[in-house]
Amino acid sequence: MDDQSNTSHRAPRKFLEPRRLALLASVAGLSMAVLVIGPGAYRPLNLPAWTASAQAAETAQTPQGFGDLVAKVKPAVISVRVKIDDDGQNTAVSERDSQGSDPDQSGSPFDQFSRQFGFGVPNGMPHRHQIITGEGSGFFISPDGYAVTNYHVVDHAESVQVTADDGTIYTAKVVGTDPKTDLALIKVDGKKDFSYVKFADQPPRIGDWVVAVGNPFGLGGTVTAGIVSARGRDIGDGPYDDYVQIDAPINKGNSGGPAFDMNGNVIGVNTAIFSPSGGSVGIGFDIPAATAKLVVAQLKDKGYITRGWLGVQVQPVTADIADSLGMKQARGAMVDNPQDGSPAAKAGIEAGDVITSVNGTAVKDSRDLARTISMMAPGTQVKLDVLHKGEAKPVTLTLGEMPNDHQANAGETQQKSSAGTHLGLSLAPAGDVEGAGQKGVVVTSVDPEGPAADHGFQTGDVILNIGGKAVANVDDVRSALTEANAAGKHSVLMQVKTADATRFVAMPLAKG
Known part of the structure; x- marks a missing residue:
């Protein structure tokens, strides 16, 4: 409690x-x-x-106050006001409505993690063709009027106005947006001497002071202070989540505003909060400066984002998978399937390989790999360390450009551990079952009380190999399991083909 x-x-x-x-x-x-x-x-x-x-x-050692810091950075922080025709199906508005129209949002994804839009929707839900106004925050990053805010603040905006710290109102245009990181770059023309701030060159430490500046509830420039609570937070919001968690209060209208270190550098962009009640409870999330710098640079240069593409479907290395592969730690990203014609496939990366590092930096898990590759430019040459059939294998390749219909799949397959003494599967050669193909053995039934059911097996799945060896019949399966048992393994890795993809499952072996 x-x-x-x-x-x-x-x-x-x-x-x-x-x-x-x-x-x-x-x-x-x-x-x-x-x-x-x-x-x-x-x-x-x-x-x-x-x-x-x-x-x-x-x-x-304790700051006597933040007055000098605030006086230095506050002139660069702006209020961002947008007008949106609700026919544009603005996602920010629909999400704000889903949260604000019902005080009991038990089914809403914003019951826990809430974007702070500050959109004013009079009389409940908006009527058709209504022009809706919303307010967020932002900050200038150059004297000639380039400013950063959140994508969800300006998404589908018909017009954008910014209000500077001195009360002057300017018209702004949207230069570019990146929905995957929830960042946007806007531009105010006609002036060359705006106050501006810079992104920090180093990430903050946990426990460092942080000052958040923004426009909560449309009140105008407001300052709150706290500390950095954590780094590398993944809240399931997007494929590249890597948030800095802070406890400085941030509220509706703070979206897109900056969080500063004690040197006046931006360590993050205020984006989301944990909010069971809709208000700040001291758990806020910022897009880190390193991510914002890379995205903003591309938006300024091209107006859109291009990302490096490896071309693999990956899953995390669980403790069972690590044990079955003889790995000491459950780290890295396991390749489910390299996509045809992708840089990974051309470099010889195969299903079942584990990518353990990129350019000498260890890969923590599948999401870490997705973030690392996505932050690299297409055409970048990278060196991967790969565990291939139990042996280390260096691979050098050139990243492609991520197609619009290909996104790094870093979803984590939830697997339950089991101490069952049998698989709980009925099997037949794939060639004997119509529509199952000619490779592997097909699952004809699944015992709902068996370990295979706990690990997601379903009728129609095809087991392609076990322990790295292809299987074509039930005897091959029995032989592979016996061999793994004799080797003292607690689990064995199976490559399984479902209707639309392949995956790896570490199945516990029979005891005794």
Whole structure:
């Protein structure tokens, strides 16, 4: 149960009047008397020297306030106001409506992770052909008027206006957008001396101070402060999630606004919050500066984004898969299937290979691989370390350009562990079953109580190989399982073809 729930059941606290308050402190056996001067006032006597030094050191390390920083960066932060015809089916508006029209959003994806749009929709749901206005935030990144905001703030905008910190209103145009990272670049023309800020060159550390500036609820420039709570957060929002988590309060209308480090550099773009109630609970998510810099540079240059393309369908390496492959750690991205004609296929990468590093940097999981490759330009030469049939294999290839209909599939297949003593499958050679093809063995039935059912097997699936060896009949399956058992393995890797894809499943072996 969370703190808020616990609080509701606590007995009320009893507060003493200041005039009745007396304090007596004991630190490591050292008593320190406190002299009561008057109602609510006190002064410690005989303060030890080491305590004073410690307090002085703490004071020197703790910011006395953020006034100087805010004065420096706030002029670069803008309010972004858009007008949208609801016939344009703006996704931001529809998502805002789904959250705001019903106080009980138990079925809404925004029940947990909520975009902060700040769109004003009078009288509930908008009527057809209604012009809807919405407000977000943004910030100038150059003196000639280029500014960053969120894609969902300006998506399908009929017109865009920005209000600078001094209250001046300008008309802006959308230069380019990237829905996959939820970033947009807009431009204000006619002036060359806007105040602007820069992206940080280094990522923040967990625990570093952070200051968020934006336009919550359309109030105008507002500042909040907190710390960096975590990095590398994946909230299931997109294929390249890599958010910086902060606890500085961000609310409706903060979308697209910047989060600053103590040097006045932008460490992230405020984008989403965790919000069971619709308001800030101190868990916000920022697009990291490194991602924003790369995306914004392409939007400014071309108006759109091109991404590197490896051409593989991948899945995470689970503990069972790692064990079946003899890997010490469950890391890397397992190739389900290289796409025909892709850079990976041309370089000899095969189904069942595990990509463990890119240019010498370890790959944590399938999503990490997708993010890493997507941030590279088409035509980039990369060196991959690949585990191929149990042996390390270096592969050098040139990335292609991701086609519009090909997106890195980093979805994680949920697999349940099992301690079953049999597979729970009925099998037949694929050639004996009409429509199953000529390779492998087809699953003719699945025991709903068996481990195979727990691991997602369905009637009609075709097992192509087990432990890296092709199987053509039931005897091949039995032989492969016996061999894996004799080798002391706890699980065995199976390549399975479904109706529209192939995947790898680590099946637990029989005990005893």
